[in-house]
């Protein structure tokens with residue numbers, strides 16, 4: 001089949017990791033007889049440097065014209081990069097928020113898996129990590145605090161900042177449905193995370209999630225307060241299957257969950273709308289400190305490309321093959337520096353890409 005993929009190499013390590021993901025996708029195409037048409041667009045700092053804005057309308061149009069978007073990472077060092085001298089709506093992150101909104105990518109899937117081969121990297125006590133874990137955070141991505149009205153004012157000489165957290169029931173319902181649908185394909189458990197003991201938006205969240213749950217009698221639902229969830233993630237991560245939560249809680253909890261795996265360089269993500277279209281990106285950031293050194297871990301981006309094959313193109317066998325290649329390379333003891341451990345062989349970003357291409361079989 002023909003796969004139209006728009007790529008956003010972005011900033012920092014973004015271009016290096018996207019390059020490796022393309023190598024792997026090209027090998028998939030060659031093995032399975034597909035044709036990939038790539039188009040690169042600028043976003044984040046890379047776009048600011050050329051166009052003065054983090055995302056142009058043309059770039060959005062190019063993204064919309066594709067079947068799926070593969071992204072590296074955007075942003076720079078917030079203390080030293082000139083991008084952060086710009087007004088907030090012109091900084092790199094604004095580009096990412098805008099493209100999510102423009103493409104209506106309301107569902108953000110962030111798996112956090114403890115790889116058997118990397119169990120040593122898990123920072124938790126051995127008796128906890130021994131149980132392993134495999135959870136998926138379903139984060140609402142286009143509503144809530146990150147998209148509400150905000151302003152900074154001065155009243156009687158006192159500076160005051162206001163951010164608004166709004167959700168309507170439709171926004172909650174559609175993400176809840178995505179959460180239950182995916183739970184059905186996994187271990188059939190949804191933990192809905194909120195702060196219903198304080199926030200109205202959370203009380204509505206809980207009520208709507210309860211309504212949606214009625215259509216999924218085969219899926220177990222539990223509610224958990226976000227502060228407790230933060231604690232449970234380090235105490236007993238194995239209890240979680242699908243964590244369903246709003247934008248900001250999902251932002252924070254997904255970073256925590258990825259750290260608990262000990263290998264954030266391994267974690268992929270997908271941002272989906274109501275069609276097969278999606279934007280796929282690693283869960284990690286742009287790591288400007290190691291950019292251009294060919295030492296970044298490309299695996300999260302490569303696994304994001306596998307998610308793309310699975311969710312946007314229904315190419316499950318191809319996605320399985322990519323995931324199997326990752327497992328094989330890890331089993332053979334190859335590691336990038338972020339996941340290096342004793343007795344393993346340290347390889348560069350590009351070498352990791354080459355190894356994965358070699359290990360990819362039909």
Ligand code: IPM
Pocket residue numbers: 093096097251
């Ligand atoms: C993420 C990032 C973004 C977010 C930032 C860069 C706006 O932290 O994808 O988790 O908060 O959504």
Ligand code: MG
Pocket residue numbers: 251252255
């Ligand atoms: Mg984040």
